[in-house]
Amino acid sequence: MKYLKMNGLGNEFVVLKSHERLHLGENQVTALHRPQDSLGFDQLLSIEPSDYADCFMGIWNQDGSKVAACGNGTRAVAWAMMEETGKDEISIETEAGILYAKKAGDKFVSVDMGEPRLKWDQIPLSEDMQTIRMELQIGPIDNPILWGPSAVSMGNPHCVFFVENAETAPVKEIGPMIEYHPLFPERTNVGFAQIIDRQTIRLRVWERGVGETLACGTGACAALVAAVRRKLVDNKARMKLNGGDLFIEWRQSDNHVYMTGAVETTGSGDLKI
Known part of the structure; x- marks a missing residue:
């Protein structure tokens, strides 16, 4: 499988390019994290087909856990897609929704990250409390x-x-x-x-x-x-x-x-x- 090694301000990514949806287990992800071979990463990302956007982005943390969002990773995937397609704007489907990115200069990308979620059950927290200043x-x-x-x-x-x-x-x-x-x-x-x-x-x-x-x-x-x-x-x-x-x-x-x-x-x- 083809991959790119990318980073956003030093936040390291290995980006897989797949023609089908990937279902990676934690052990597979942690086995791919090989800093000794220059394949270390903070997040493993995937560019996969999407029925709703230019691509779907899968995201796994270094410990193998799958997550829904990664801001720097979105910029990396957007840039890779722009370079491949010649487009200046890209839509990316994620488990957190569809994100829209556009070129903002040479190797600069701007991403619409959507609305912040501020209610306790949207974050989520385990109990009802105000989130502007938590009791912690x-x-x-x-x-x-x-x-x-x-x-x-x-x-x-x-x-x-x-x-x-x-x-x-x-x-x-x-x-x-x-x-x-x-x-x-x-x-x-x-x-x-x-x-x-x-x-x-x-x-x-x-x-x-x-x-x-x-x-x-x-x-x-x-x-x-x-x-x-x-x-x-x-x-x-x-x-x-x-x-x-x-x-x-x-x-x-x-x-x-x-x-x-x-x-x-x-x-x-x-x-x-």
């Missing part, structure tokens, strides 16, 4: 380390903590604790967002099933939405991630979130599954 804290009751995060779904669940300094935030310590917290029945991605100014957020993300990554597209979208809901930033901001910058806008006109950023193809070949 880490550490002693009288002196918590982190508290009051926001929850947002961009087709996958995100828990966003606002921190004073993202560089010193306990991502690797707190990230896995929150990922598996019983409040999140489908596990969750965990963002650590520092507000720089009204148009800039520094963000680090612990991705479920992967760990901390250089960039997370849906995480950047979720952090922007959470910050706007708290009136901390304007509705359009530069998101400064470990691997580079993403530009996120939550448009009030249609309630959709738009993500723009760079993609890169670093290799290709044949892969036996």
Whole structure:
């Protein structure tokens, strides 16, 4: 099977090109993650036929779990499809719905990520609570380390903590604790967002099933939405991630979130599954 090795701001992908729908088990996915052969990935993606869009995108995390959304992965698949078809705009079917992408410059792609989901049962949470500032804290009751995060779904669940300094935030310590917290029945991605100014957020993300990554597209979208809901930033901001910058806008006109950023193809070949 043909594959591409791609990344979005250092978020690594192996992209499979299949003429039929793929049904990969966890063991098959984890066996394909071979960093020693330059085939390591944060997510395994597939480009498959679709009856409703230009293609269907399958998404698996490094640990073999199948997920519904991946923002940086959507940009990668969109760019691959644009290069193959010569189109400037592409529609991509995912398990979270159909997404629309277009060229935004040389190796830059803009994706309409759709509407954020903000209700507790849409994220989902295991109990009914408001999501703009959740009743969740880490550490002693009288002196918590982190508290009051926001929850947002961009087709996958995100828990966003606002921190004073993202560089010193306990991502690797707190990230896995929150990922598996019983409040999140489908596990969750965990963002650590520092507000720089009204148009800039520094963000680090612990991705479920992967760990901390250089960039997370849906995480950047979720952090922007959470910050706007708290009136901390304007509705359009530069998101400064470990691997580079993403530009996120939550448009009030249609309630959709738009993500723009760079993609890169670093290799290709044949892969036996």
